Amino acid sequence: MRSRSTSASPAPCAAPNWTGRSVWGWQLPSLVVASTGVDPQQATLAVVWDFDSAQGQVAATFPYHFRSLPLRQELEAVAILKDEGARLGVPMTFATVGFAAEDVPEPFAAHGLLHDLHAAGHEVASHSWRHEWLPHLTTQQLRRSLVRSKVVLEHAAGEVGAVRGLVPPFNRPMSWLRHGIIRPGDRWAFPPGAAATIDGLLRTASGAGYEWIRLSIRPLISRGTDPLRAPFREGGITVVPHHCSGFDKRALALLDQAVERKAMLCVTGHPAGLFRPGNEHQDAVVGLLEQACRLRDQGKLRITTTAEAVLPHLPERSPA
Numbered sequence: 001m002r003s004r005s006t007s008a009s010p011a012p013c014a015a016p017n018w019t020g021r022s023v024w025g026w027q028l029p030s031l032v033v034a035s036t037g038v039d040p041q042q043a044t045l046a047v048v049w050d051f052d053s054a055q056g057q058v059a060a061t062f063p064y065h066f067r068s069l070p071l072r073q074e075l076e077a078v079a080i081l082k083d084e085g086a087r088l089g090v091p092m093t094f095a096t097v098g099f100a101a102e103d104v105p106e107p108f109a110a111h112g113l114l115h116d117l118h119a120a121g122h123e124v125a126s127h128s129w130r131h132e133w134l135p136h137l138t139t140q141q142l143r144r145s146l147v148r149s150k151v152v153l154e155h156a157a158g159e160v161g162a163v164r165g166l167v168p169p170f171n172r173p174m175s176w177l178r179h180g181i182i183r184p185g186d187r188w189a190f191p192p193g194a195a196a197t198i199d200g201l202l203r204t205a206s207g208a209g210y211e212w213i214r215l216s217i218r219p220l221i222s223r224g225t226d227p228l229r230a231p232f233r234e235g236g237i238t239v240v241p242h243h244c245s246g247f248d249k250r251a252l253a254l255l256d257q258a259v260e261r262k263a264m265l266c267v268t269g270h271p272a273g274l275f276r277p278g279n280e281h282q283d284a285v286v287g288l289l290e291q292a293c294r295l296r297d298q299g300k301l302r303i304t305t306t307a308e309a310v311l312p313h314l315p316e317r318s319p320a
């Protein structure tokens, strides 16, 4: 499952196609990506879990909202997802912080889970080293976070090179100056850090050995943009657009659309959400996965890890 398929025929990358729009006399760009899908022959579903771990949750939680219960619930939820994956034959991607793979006590540690996930055919990806707000890091801090998390997660997974993907915490940065996108919260003006904008993050992630990165791309004008933007190559790395958070009706509708158009759908969630009401609740997750399996069994959909899904967009590795 983790080995590179030799039968997949490389497809040309769907390059972003920019169309200018006039707003109050200004010509603004909006990102419209041709969505032919990853594999022109088959629709693809990739489920990406933002497995924050205890460290990630602490970093992402306002102190006055802190509760310890979700820290342990998340570990339980990942175990449930692993079991559901085995029951349904569904591989998924779990992006977690490197700190969870360090020599730390429970509930911060997740070594065993990460090893078991990888052994079961799931993909382990990086969610940075300690769930930092990447735009605020210096270039050196960013590089260390990306490299360190990759190394230590691969050690926990038990395979060098197993960690190929990066899921930036908080979906930051969102500013992409090259494409005319500026968002508050990114430190895109001063002082300049490598992750102040997406352009710099792509270069640094590629340099750290990552092959794909999930991005939340929010053009200034979202009307008319494709909800199923296809992955594309930029800055030496494959960009996987984030399509949908949660597993409710919207995700099911996008799944139908992906099947109809033979496109790739990237659905994301938080494992701790399995125990909360809402679109990440366990019932919604299982409902979407079972529907995806029905489509898979009809030959209309493949369900795979993100790395496998974007293989057609990656440059071929030279033989070792």
Ligand SMILES: [Zn+2]
Residues within 6 Å of the ligand: 050, 052, 056, 060, 127, 131, 169, 170
């Ligand atoms: Zn996170």
